[in-house]
Amino acid sequence: MPGALSHIRVLDLSRVLAGPWCTQNLADLGAEVIKVEKPGGGDDTRAWGPPWLKDGEGRDTGESAYYLSCNRGKQSLALDIAHPEGSRIVRELARHCDVLVENFKVGGLAKYGLDWDSLHAINPRLVYCSITGFGQDGPYAERPGYDFIVQGMGGLMSLTGEPDGAPGGGPQKTGVAVADLFTGMYATVAVLAALTFRERSGAGQHIDLALLDAQVAMLANQNLNFLVSGEAPRRLGNAHPNIVPYQTFATADGHLILAVGNDAQFRRFCELAGQAALADDPRYASNRGRVENRATLVPLLEPLLRGRRSGEWIDALEAAGVPCGPINRLDAVFDDPQVRHRGLRVEAPHPSAGRVPLVASPLRLSASPVASPAAPPLLGQHGNEILKRLLGLGEEELARLAAQGVIAGPA
Numbered sequence: 001m002p003g004a005l006s007h008i009r010v011l012d013l014s015r016v017l018a019g020p021w022c023t024q025n026l027a028d029l030g031a032e033v034i035k036v037e038k039p040g041g042g043d044d045t046r047a048w049g050p051p052w053l054k055d056g057e058g059r060d061t062g063e064s065a066y067y068l069s070c071n072r073g074k075q076s077l078a079l080d081i082a083h084p085e086g087s088r089i090v091r092e093l094a095r096h097c098d099v100l101v102e103n104f105k106v107g108g109l110a111k112y113g114l115d116w117d118s119l120h121a122i123n124p125r126l127v128y129c130s131i132t133g134f135g136q137d138g139p140y141a142e143r144p145g146y147d148f149i150v151q152g153m154g155g156l157m158s159l160t161g162e163p164d165g166a167p168g169g170g171p172q173k174t175g176v177a178v179a180d181l182f183t184g185m186y187a188t189v190a191v192l193a194a195l196t197f198r199e200r201s202g203a204g205q206h207i208d209l210a211l212l213d214a215q216v217a218m219l220a221n222q223n224l225n226f227l228v229s230g231e232a233p234r235r236l237g238n239a240h241p242n243i244v245p246y247q248t249f250a251t252a253d254g255h256l257i258l259a260v261g262n263d264a265q266f267r268r269f270c271e272l273a274g275q276a277a278l279a280d281d282p283r284y285a286s287n288r289g290r291v292e293n294r295a296t297l298v299p300l301l302e303p304l305l306r307g308r309r310s311g312e313w314i315d316a317l318e319a320a321g322v323p324c325g326p327i328n329r330l331d332a333v334f335d336d337p338q339v340r341h342r343g344l345r346v347e348a349p350h351p352s353a354g355r356v357p358l359v360a361s362p363l364r365l366s367a368s369p370v371a372s373p374a375a376p377p378l379l380g381q382h383g384n385e386i387l388k389r390l391l392g393l394g395e396e397e398l399a400r401l402a403a404q405g406v407i408a409g410p411a
Contacts, residue, residue: 003030004368013102020070021184027073028361039408042379071376078380078408087112103131135210147177154215183214244290249305259323378410
């Protein structure tokens, strides 16, 4: 069945992660995504390895795992937008597209005639999404944006990591570039909203997405903890600021997550641990009391959890209806029965490797399901086909553009 966005064509001028994450979502939903990359090198992440995808003989293909993670389902056009012919081609392509996503510095595309004002003039229905570190205005607008820096500036690193003074204490970034990913997800939502608005009004619009804005917005309850109390939350390691016990605990053979969300669950945990009296103690009977008395309660629970193996605890806690879980490495994640059942690891044909492993989209739509993913493209893999189909260019014109270095095919 056709995807929900099979009628939408996206011109992707973005690179690295935030923009490509957005356009990968749109591709998953059925949109035709044309990724414009610089000839010779392409998206910066193509060089961000190892690891590299291997061919059938175990040799590196030159396709980085990083690039593969955020470019499935797209077509690649290797095009030099700094060349007058290249920028002209992008303008012509924009006439035939519904969405454009870019993450150049503020004003960076104006010199090529590819900014919002220029393209809106030739395609008033175009939804134009700009992704930057700090937005299109404000005192930081001219600064480049990097996920790591924004995690620090946006408060996430003040909340992540062990407490100051504890072993390993101090600020800590997350294990993946979540500021980029948050922004890519918000960009996806904004593009879909703008397309819905266009259905009613006929008009496109400019979307201004900033990593800093997205990072601050995603602090959720911690934002309100501060705004309501006036006190800036501090790092609690794996503990929760508003729920206790809701953290990791050491067991006899490793660690597990105990996520007690209400008083009834706490009582069942205490009974299971042979300490039913703790649930009757007025200091611990309510979540409010447990949060206020965290410093005395957690030391009482730690030796209890260390008394059994992780698997024993998880089996017993799940049977008692107490939320808990293991802390899996990725090998265990992809071997997990639920992950396997949901088909989160998939494969797709790849022109240089034969097959490429990918992660399936988590979106499950009953009437317009996500299609089986196509492999991330080789640099310039679809360029000639795109220019023939959309702009009607012939072989002689394509050869001339290639000779001038305006376009390039796969190496």
